[in-house]
Amino acid sequence: MLITRSRLPIALATGLAVLALLVAASFALGAFPLAPREALSVLWSALTGAQDAGSDSARAVVLELRAPRIAAALAVGMALGIAGAAFQTAFRNPLVSPDILGVSSGCALGAMAGFLLGLPAVGIQAAAFAGGLAAVTLVLAIGARIRAADPVLTLVLTGVVVGSLFSAGIAFAKTIADPYNQLAPMTFWLLGSFSGVLGRDLVLALPLMLLGSLPLVLLRWRVNVLALPEDEARALGVDSGRLRLLVVVAATLATSAAVALVGVIGWVGLVVPHAARLLTGPAFARVLPLAALLGAAFMLLVDTVCRTLAAAEVPPGVVTALVGTPAFIALLAIAGRRTA
Amino acid sequence: MTLVARDLAFGFGGHRIGHIASLRLEAGEAVCLLGPNGAGKTTLFRTLLGLLPPVSGTVTLDGEDLATLGRDAIARRIAFVPQAAATVFDFPLLEIVEMGRVSRMGRFARPSRADTAIAREALERVGIAALAERSFGTVSGGERQLALVARALATGAGHIILDEPAAHLDFANQARLLQELKRLRAAGIAILLCSHDPDHVVTLGGRALLLDGGTAMAEGTVDEVLTAANLSRLYGVDVRSAAAWRPHA
Numbered sequence: 001m002l003i004t005r006s007r008l009p010i011a012l013a014t015g016l017a018v019l020a021l022l023v024a025a026s027f028a029l030g031a032f033p034l035a036p037r038e039a040l041s042v043l044w045s046a047l048t049g050a051q052d053a054g055s056d057s058a059r060a061v062v063l064e065l066r067a068p069r070i071a072a073a074l075a076v077g078m079a080l081g082i083a084g085a086a087f088q089t090a091f092r093n094p095l096v097s098p099d100i101l102g103v104s105s106g107c108a109l110g111a112m113a114g115f116l117l118g119l120p121a122v123g124i125q126a127a128a129f130a131g132g133l134a135a136v137t138l139v140l141a142i143g144a145r146i147r148a149a150d151p152v153l154t155l156v157l158t159g160v161v162v163g164s165l166f167s168a169g170i171a172f173a174k175t176i177a178d179p180y181n182q183l184a185p186m187t188f189w190l191l192g193s194f195s196g197v198l199g200r201d202l203v204l205a206l207p208l209m210l211l212g213s214l215p216l217v218l219l220r221w222r223v224n225v226l227a228l229p230e231d232e233a234r235a236l237g238v239d240s241g242r243l244r245l246l247v248v249v250a251a252t253l254a255t256s257a258a259v260a261l262v263g264v265i266g267w268v269g270l271v272v273p274h275a276a277r278l279l280t281g282p283a284f285a286r287v288l289p290l291a292a293l294l295g296a297a298f299m300l301l302v303d304t305v306c307r308t309l310a311a312a313e314v315p316p317g318v319v320t321a322l323v324g325t326p327a328f329i330a331l332l333a334i335a336g337r338r339t340a
Numbered sequence: 341m342t343l344v345a346r347d348l349a350f351g352f353g354g355h356r357i358g359h360i361a362s363l364r365l366e367a368g369e370a371v372c373l374l375g376p377n378g379a380g381k382t383t384l385f386r387t388l389l390g391l392l393p394p395v396s397g398t399v400t401l402d403g404e405d406l407a408t409l410g411r412d413a414i415a416r417r418i419a420f421v422p423q424a425a426a427t428v429f430d431f432p433l434l435e436i437v438e439m440g441r442v443s444r445m446g447r448f449a450r451p452s453r454a455d456t457a458i459a460r461e462a463l464e465r466v467g468i469a470a471l472a473e474r475s476f477g478t479v480s481g482g483e484r485q486l487a488l489v490a491r492a493l494a495t496g497a498g499h500i501i502l503d504e505p506a507a508h509l510d511f512a513n514q515a516r517l518l519q520e521l522k523r524l525r526a527a528g529i530a531i532l533l534c535s536h537d538p539d540h541v542v543t544l545g546g547r548a549l550l551l552d553g554g555t556a557m558a559e560g561t562v563d564e565v566l567t568a569a570n571l572s573r574l575y576g577v578d579v580r581s582a583a584a585w586r587p588h589a
Contacts, residue, residue: 094428147353221450225439227429232422235389236495237415237443281475282429285450 003280003290011279015293019074022297026070026304032061043067064199071206072197073303074296076258077268079209081295083251083258084269085276085287086216090226090247091152094277098255098269101159101248105166106135107259108190112173115186124189125201125260129208131166132256138162140248151241152230191315192263194303205261212254213292215246220285223247227282265317267324268295274331341367341402341498341530343388343418348397350380350387350554356395357383358554365530367498370521370546373534376575380554381534385501388532390414415443419492421502424484427476433487434472437462440494462490466520482513489520500524502533506540518543538566550574 003011027039042054042062052059083098091100099105110131114124139162143155170190177183216223225238226247233240255269276290299316302323306314343365351357358380365371373381386392388399390406399406401417419440437459438451445455463469466486471479476487485505492500502521506514514537521544525531535541541548541562548565550557552574558565571579 089429092428218448222442222445222447224431224435225442227427227431228439229422229425229427231386231389231391232420234391234411235415235418235420235422236439236491237412239411277429281435282431283435 002278003286005283005286008280008286008289012289012293015290015297019293019297019300022300022304023070023074026073026300027062027066029304029308030061030066031307032057034058034061039066068197068199068202069194069303069307070300071202072194072261073300075202075206075209076194076262076265077272077295077297077299078292079213079254079258079295080265080269080299081272081276081291081293082213082216082288083255084295085273085284085291086223086247086251087269088273089223089282089284089287090244090251091156092227092229093152093156094274095270096156097266098251099163099259099264099266100156101139101252102135102163102166103132103252103255104259104264104266105163105170107132107256108264109166109169109173110134111189111260111263112170112177112186115182115189116173116177121201122204125204128260129204129256132259133252135162135166136248136252136256140245152244188315189263192265192317193313193315194262195307195313197262201261205257208257209254212250212252212257215250216254216288219243219247220288223284224282227284263317265299265320267317267320267328268299271324271328271331272298274328278331278334341417343499343530343532344400345388346398346400348387348399349395350383350392351395352383352392354395356554358551359397360384360556363388363549365499365532367530368525368528370525370531370533370544371549372541372544372546373532373549373551374536374538374541374574375534375551379551381551382503384551385420385503385532385534389418389420389501412443415495415497417497418499418501419495419497421485421488421492421500421505423504423507424481424488430475430477432473432475433463433468433479433483433490434459436476436487437491437494440491443495458496459490459494462493463487465493466490467516480513482509482516485509485513485517486520489517489524493524498528499530499532502531504534504536506535506537514540515543538571541566 024036024040028034028036038054038058039062042059045051045053046063080098087096087098087100088094107128111124111128114127119127139159142158146154148154174183174186177186225233225236226240226244230240272295273287273291275294276287280286280290302316302319306316306319345360345363347361349356349359375381387394393407406414438455441451441455441458460469460472463472466489468483468486471483476484506517509517518540521531545562547560548562549559550565550570557574558570568579
């Protein structure tokens with residue numbers, strides 16, 4: 001365990017400093033390169049309301065294009081990291097990701113319906129968010145009606161099944177879509193993208209991500225107890241069924257808002273909590289801030305690479321998979337060596 | 341501090357698998373449940389802990405019906421020590437023992453300095469304070485079991501229920517665990533455990549309850565209950581002399 005309880009504040013401060021450097025670099029890099037100093041002075045004048053600094057084009061690039069995009073990457077990475085850590089602890093399973101209960105496929109189906117109905121961007125975002133919540137509500141309702149010896153396993157299996165049902169719906173939506181006008185944006189949405197995120201898109205998504213993260217932050221110590229076997233958690237005095245439901249609802253809210261904003265971006269919610277646990281052990285109270293920080297940094301790094309690597313933007317989901325797969329295998333190898 | 345079960349039928353989902361006419365556990369007492377696999381020991385324990393509702397009858401804690409008490413109120417008075425199994429999330433022992441404090445903490449609270457001190461003291465009491473920072477998966481089975489006993493102590497509960505605490509322990513660790521339990525009993529904690537080994541009952545002293553097919557076959561002091569005839573009947577094998585289990589008698 002690298003980061004013990006006493007070292008956590010220093011680790012978080014260091015992490016924040018690195019993240020700040022990343023943010024500054026991300027503002028400077030891109031198709032329209034800026035000196036970091038110019039990008040920051042534009043940002044600073046906008047934040048303080050001082051005299052406008054920089055050229056008009058620099059201001060447009062920094063404030064209208066890069067700021068919302070960077071904010072989206074940070075928030076989505078944070079939300080997916082936290083939600084993934086919460087789901088893994090609450091389900092006592094390090095292999096679940098935040099979309100285990102069908103959030104992503106629910107969001108995707110909602111977004112597909114939005115495209116088919118020809119809704120504007122904000123309508124598609126709202127439809128995606130509603131779809132994600134609907135999928136998880138359905139899974140929880142089915143799970144609650146099935147009496148089983150292991151309610152957690154039942155829930156996870158129900159999530160997998162409902163998720164694949166929604167996937168069939170997505171496939172169907174693509175077959176009936178207009179191949180000239182609708183299919184391409186639908187496919188791009190499914191790959192996930194931060195391009196085209198504007199300030200107004202964040203108005204709904206950011207507060208929802210924060211709202212979903214808040215209960216997890218407040219309950220960060222108590223959530224640990226859910227990692228124990230069901231009988232032990234209850235015998236220790238925790239109403240584990242209710243607490244788990246609360247965690248699932250909060251994490252789903254954050255995940256839905258993230259997916260509705262930028263589409264499906266895999267791997268972040270699975271790999272980031274693993275990396276956090278490798279650094280600090282399983283204690284959720286320490287995993288949570290680390291996962292938030294690592295998730296935000298990772299997502300920002302991925303998006304910055306996506307928009308600078310090639311002339312055409314690379315979908316972030318492709319990069320997270322390319323980075324996530326070897327990273328996950330490496331984490332498994334390191335964790336395996338530790339316990340062996 | 342008294343845990344009392346009266347006319348208690350226990351089982352799952354209204355399906356009765358066993359019945360106990362009466363069971364009483366007072367401060368400083370030890371009761372050992374003995375019975376073959378499938379006798380209903382674990383189900384009875386889950387019912388006594390309020391994890392399963394009784395099929396009929398009542399369990400009371402200091403005169404209060406368990407069904408009317410919240411989970412945290414029960415947890416502050418009865419602690420549970422399960423069989424130590426490795427979990428996926430490999431917490432350090434100190435953090436596991438700190439979880440024993442959860443029933444006494446606010447919903448959004450983290451362990452205070454006092455909680456951590458109590459957790460360290462509990463590890464000290466069972467003799468594994470040196471392992472506080474080691475993770476659960478890297479210590480021996482006996483040390484894991486002692487850590488779970490420490491967690492039960494950290495709850496501050498007056499009753500401790502242990503489900504086959506010595507099942508996976510080697511001879512030395514069994515002896516160590518039983519010594520700790522004897523000491524706790526002397527300190528006024530009520531202990532209810534089940535075991536597969538009649539020797540444990542003898543070492544711990546107190547009363548024994550033989551459970552067969554969900555019903556109490558015999559109950560009383562070790563001398564009254566652990567007879568060759570009773571044990572032969574209970575386990576369905578020929579037990580020649582109960583004295584073989586009573587080297588100190």
